[in-house]
Amino acid sequence: MGHLFELHDVHVADGDQQILRGVDLQVNERGITVVQGPSGSGKSTLLRLLNRLEVASSGSITFRGDDLMDLDPIELRRRVGMVFQRPTPFPGTVSDNLLAADPLLDDVGIAALMDRVGLPVDLVERDAMVLSGGEAQRMCMARTLATGCEVLLADECTSSLDAAATSAIEATARALAADGDTVVWVTHDEGQADRLADHRVRVEEGRVVD
């Protein structure tokens, strides 16, 4: 099986603080890779490296064999989408949010995205700022999918959600993986890791430990 991302001896420092200390890792081409670890272990930083919201202080990262630093970051982020821990609705309607990711989306495309994340299509004209936490996070996932990304990075994206919303988002992740897309999912929830993981990575104190 090929590797989508390969990290070699990756260090990330913030001033004197070492966040990642020599990470070597291969992320598989298919399925859901779950990254686990305690708070502050560096797992979110590891995820953010993959779409260049962070850059390594030293070491190398490749994406499909290309050095990440040789790729255009704008293009890379359209291919490697990300959903964050807290929902980040933009001002405007749900439809405006989806169009922010792809201005060429039509009604059919918007309805398809809403369906993929388990949201009723009649929410599209709702003000995004008044959605519930679960609805907002699903909308954010739909917005990310609107870029047409081939990889989805999820940074503890269900940590503030109720069980129903968590279940819907996990179902979307599994459907993406079943369609051949790659998901890299950060969590500290063992139960969630058991439900989702095709592959597991454990990060502790800035190092991959297994």
Next chain:
Amino acid sequence: MSTDPSYLGLAASGVLVAVAVGISMWRHLGLERSILWASLRALVQLLVIGAALGLVIDPGQPIAFSWIWVAVMVGFAAWTTQRRASEVPGVLPLALMAYGASCLVSLGVLFGLSVFPVEGRTVVPLGGMVIGNSLAATVLVGRRIVGELADHRDEVEARLALGMTSAQAAHPFLRSAARTALTPQIETTKAVGVVFLPGAMVGLILAGTDPVEAVRVQVAVMYLVLGSVATTTTVVAIGVSRRLFTPDHRLVRDLRRSPD
């Protein structure tokens, strides 16, 4: 009768300072020393500036002296901006550029279109209007952009993660900051003549100028100020936002909002 107050008249106007001191004592505000110090300091500063200005804008002096005066004002304003907005990265060169650009554009239009003649008595006061009126807006827009991007870091990064450029990701916050900085000037421009009479016009009328002529000067000055504030805020807004992102469209990590 001349409308220029004599030194005796100036001293008599000090009665109004005494009124302010009296009110402070009566209401136990504890501001007597501050009021006296501020009044005295303003008097000395303005007398010194007036004397220096008299030398610089004298028709017998080279016009270069007036431009040097404007350059010094630009430098001093930039330094003041740096002190008031220390959390804005690289604010000193940005403010220098902003005030410089503002003088260039605003004075360039006024002198280029012969609205005012290029003389010491026009260069220095108009330069002062450009810089003085832009200062508050420049500080505000710089601080506001840093604050907005720090407060909305999640949203900015969500926009970047969708493949937006840093300019696109920052746009809603730049827009909000620029509107906040420009709105007071627009409101002042709207209210002029109705709610208050502006200083330049009052000064001219007191000095015996025909009110209609005073209005013409005031309108030109008002437009000058509006153009200057728009120019400085735009230069600072674009400059600050560029410094808060890396060339590969990442928000800088150590973005901190300073306490208000």
